[in-house]
Amino acid sequence: MPRLVDHEVRRKQITSATRRVITAxxxxxxxxxxxxxxxxxxxxxxQYYFGTKQEFLLATHRSVMEDAGARFARRWSDLGEDAEPRxxxxxxxxxxxxxxxxxxxxxxxxxxxxxxxxxxxxxxxxETLAAPRALVTLVAHQLARAExxxxxxxxxxxxxxxxxxxxxxxxxxxxxxxxxxxxxxxLVDHLLDRxxxxxxxx
Amino acid sequence: MPRLVDHEVRRKQITSATRRVITAxxxxxxxxxxxxxxxxxxxxxxQYYFGTKQEFLLATHRSVMEDAGARFARRWSDLGEDAEPRxxxxxxxxxxxxxxxxxxxxxxxxxxxxxxxxxxxxxxxxETLAAPRALVTLVAHQLARAExxxxxxxxxxxxxxxxxxxxxxxxxxxxxxxxxxxxxxxLVDHLLDRxxxxxxxx
Numbered sequence: 001m002p003r004l005v006d007h008e009v010r011r012k013q014i015t016s017a018t019r020r021v022i023t024a025x026x027x028x029x030x031x032x033x034x035x036x037x038x039x040x041x042x043x044x045x046x047q048y049y050f051g052t053k054q055e056f057l058l059a060t061h062r063s064v065m066e067d068a069g070a071r072f073a074r075r076w077s078d079l080g081e082d083a084e085p086r087x088x089x090x091x092x093x094x095x096x097x098x099x100x101x102x103x104x105x106x107x108x109x110x111x112x113x114x115x116x117x118x119x120x121x122x123x124x125x126x127e128t129l130a131a132p133r134a135l136v137t138l139v140a141h142q143l144a145r146a147e148x149x150x151x152x153x154x155x156x157x158x159x160x161x162x163x164x165x166x167x168x169x170x171x172x173x174x175x176x177x178x179x180x181x182x183x184x185x186x187l188v189d190h191l192l193d194r195x196x197x198x199x200x201x202x
Numbered sequence: 203m204p205r206l207v208d209h210e211v212r213r214k215q216i217t218s219a220t221r222r223v224i225t226a227x228x229x230x231x232x233x234x235x236x237x238x239x240x241x242x243x244x245x246x247x248x249q250y251y252f253g254t255k256q257e258f259l260l261a262t263h264r265s266v267m268e269d270a271g272a273r274f275a276r277r278w279s280d281l282g283e284d285a286e287p288r289x290x291x292x293x294x295x296x297x298x299x300x301x302x303x304x305x306x307x308x309x310x311x312x313x314x315x316x317x318x319x320x321x322x323x324x325x326x327x328x329e330t331l332a333a334p335r336a337l338v339t340l341v342a343h344q345l346a347r348a349e350x351x352x353x354x355x356x357x358x359x360x361x362x363x364x365x366x367x368x369x370x371x372x373x374x375x376x377x378x379x380x381x382x383x384x385x386x387x388x389l390v391d392h393l394l395d396r397x398x399x400x401x402x403x404x
Binding site: 023026027028108162164172176178190191195 | 226363372377388
């Protein structure tokens, strides 16, 4: 079904163009005109695929979550079940931090949607809550593996929240230019030291 | 000099109106028209005080930093020099978190400026860097008081970075509705437990 594939490719080209417009000029710069120009399409073609601006914004948000989710799943699968808990948690955080251009674009786009949601525009926060909750559960599980002796799960959940909220702050600091990849990674290592104890592996 | 006071009151009314427009509808909603309407002034009056939109955006940013700084200084002075380090650090974080309407408005406005700076609009990040650096130094100093036995200042600086970056993530989580005042406070306490050790006071 070559037509169907064409459609998917076109939709992807439009959402990718939308990401680039957001990254370069912010969410408020997104219009049918700017996205069509960035994609090299006519406005009518973009309108054929997405009837409203809200529709292609939602599709763009979904595409970022899917790309990040797929990359995350690959990394997780590469690690295997026997990975050290510290290594596993660090892999989670490394996939979240904007350490390359793609992750930087994702972080800026998601940050722009989050900022818009605060003032009631665009995507509601409910749609972005499921993925962070799943990450908290996943990190808490790794912490429980690392510290099986702790009496209750409460601390693992709180530690996982703390790790992910700090990662969110580091991400913001990186895209605002306060942290380099190096200083951000040092801060992640220090965070893991504080939660899991110093890294004692040789 | 009543004229001079009038001018200051007017400028304050305009920057306060700008804050409310940003909080309600985002930075992209800010125009001479919307700010004048919010302040109950004519567009010409706003233009009399601020020649360009950039000028009253800069003044608004400055007013938020000044208000937060003044409130912070009062809190710090109330604490006194003999405050427990943990109490002092918690006071710093409590002033930063959006736990009431004013601090919520400040956090949303500063977040909007930070997001705009990423895509090259408005305020550059350099202007917002001085205050966080001062806070890192201040928190590191308190951590050094709490743990004088540690051999070097390196860990205090990294711990202070970690505390402030986590506080930034918690602030974002609060204004996005992921955390309540209660769950945010629990996370701050847990953060302090992880950095300073459990709170052993009765």
